[in-house]
Amino acid sequence: MSSHAILVLGGTGTVGSRIVRQLSSYHSTADSSSPSYHVLVASRTGSSSSSLDQPQNVQHVTFDWYNQDTWSNPFSASPVPIRSVYLIAPPSLDADRIMTSFVDFARERAARRFVLQSASSIEPGGPAMGKVHSYLRELGSRGELQWAVLRPTWFQQNFADQPSHVKSIKEESKIYSATGEGKIPWVSADDIAAVAVRALTNEVPPNTEYLVLGPELLSYDETAGILSDVLGRKIVHVDLTADGLEQRHQSFGMPENYSKMMSAMDTAIKFGFENRTNDVILAVTGSAPRKFRDYALSAKEAWATGKQ
Numbered sequence: 378m379s380s381h382a383i384l385v386l387g388g389t390g391t392v393g394s395r396i397v398r399q400l401s402s403y404h405s406t407a408d409s410s411s412p413s414y415h416v417l418v419a420s421r422t423g424s425s426s427s428s429l430d431q432p433q434n435v436q437h438v439t440f441d442w443y444n445q446d447t448w449s450n451p452f453s454a455s456p457v458p459i460r461s462v463y464l465i466a467p468p469s470l471d472a473d474r475i476m477t478s479f480v481d482f483a484r485e486r487a488a489r490r491f492v493l494q495s496a497s498s499i500e501p502g503g504p505a506m507g508k509v510h511s512y513l514r515e516l517g518s519r520g521e522l523q524w525a526v527l528r529p530t531w532f533q534q535n536f537a538d539q540p541s542h543v544k545s546i547k548e549e550s551k552i553y554s555a556t557g558e559g560k561i562p563w564v565s566a567d568d569i570a571a572v573a574v575r576a577l578t579n580e581v582p583p584n585t586e587y588l589v590l591g592p593e594l595l596s597y598d599e600t601a602g603i604l605s606d607v608l609g610r611k612i613v614h615v616d617l618t619a620d621g622l623e624q625r626h627q628s629f630g631m632p633e634n635y636s637k638m639m640s641a642m643d644t645a646i647k648f649g650f651e652n653r654t655n656d657v658i659l660a661v662t663g664s665a666p667r668k669f670r671d672y673a674l675s676a677k678e679a680w681a682t683g684k685q
């Protein structure tokens with residue numbers, strides 16, 4: 378029996394689902410002297426999107442950031458105390474208030490370690506997750522909780538997970554951005570999850586932030602070149618204006634203020650903001666970070682033109 382539980386908010390999403398998979402396989406391969414964890418997977422549906430049998434130590438719970446009546450669900454459902462929480466924000470610029478309220482709510486229920494997924498582009502104290510970052514850091518400096526903040530750069534998985542990219546690659550053989558020739562150290566969601574798992578489970582509390590960057594700097598033109606090789610057809614990068622990208626995001630249902638922030642991030646990339654890499658993934662996990670070409674090969678079915 379696990380001695381304590383880990384709650385993964387946004388646990389059905391790109392990174393969260395990988396954290397859950399890694400934690401549950403860690404559990405199944407751990408020898409009897411290793412710690413094991415009960416894993417609570419929180420999402421609005423409260424159910425798995427996978428038809429595969431869930432491991433015994435994984436439990437799905439209903440949780441909605443915007444419905445505080447659901448916040449106690451993980452705590453009442455868990456057979457053992459929740460000690461660590463992975464925080465993924467809902468897609469809104471004003472999520473910081475509800476997130477810090479939830480941190481307090483969970484602390485009152487004996488959770489003691491909080492690991493936040495922020496973004497490379499958001500400094501502590503900055504918008505949205507930036508305020509949650511500084512809140513955790515401040516409470517941590519007073520010894521009131523254990524914490525870590527992951528600041529990943531742009532995910533390799535965006536190309537096959539985001540409907541706008543999938544549609545344009547499949548239907549037009551194009552990818553759109555407003556990044557010009559700006560370069561990005563594209564990171565694998567598997568590697569982000571591996572850093573998260575260490576931050577959640579290492580005995581020594583991290584009490585720090587991790588800038589989680591991939592191994593190679595590639596512009597959108599260069600990712601289009603790799604996708605062309607992998608798919609055997611020409612994929613072209615279309616370089617939009619910032620306004621043009623904003624309109625495009627809105628046409629896929631993104632709220633106006635969020636689309637403005639996203640296009641401002643592309644402009645920052647254009648002027649070199651993401652032009653950096655580091656060895657955080659290797660240092661924290663002991664494994665080399667995955668390259669974009671390997672990701673593209675593993676995901677190529679998502680862009681097959683015959684597929685809906």
Ligand SMILES: NC(=O)c1ccc[n+]([C@@H]2O[C@H](COP(=O)([O-])OP(=O)(O)OC[C@H]3O[C@@H](n4cnc5c(N)ncnc54)[C@H](OP(=O)(O)O)[C@@H]3O)[C@@H](O)[C@H]2O)c1
Binds near residue numbers: 421442443467
């Ligand atoms: N994509 C990138 O390149 C990138 C780069 C850096 C940082 N980030 C940050 O990473 C985060 C997104 O992570 P991700 O891509 O792993 O997530 P994701 O795939 O977008 O999944 C979001 C998760 O949150 C859940 N969720 C959505 N709304 C919710 C709500 N109101 N209450 C409770 N749960 C809710 C979703 O499940 P349900 O829908 O079932 O509730 C899902 O499990 C964002 O904060 C983003 O800013 C992204």
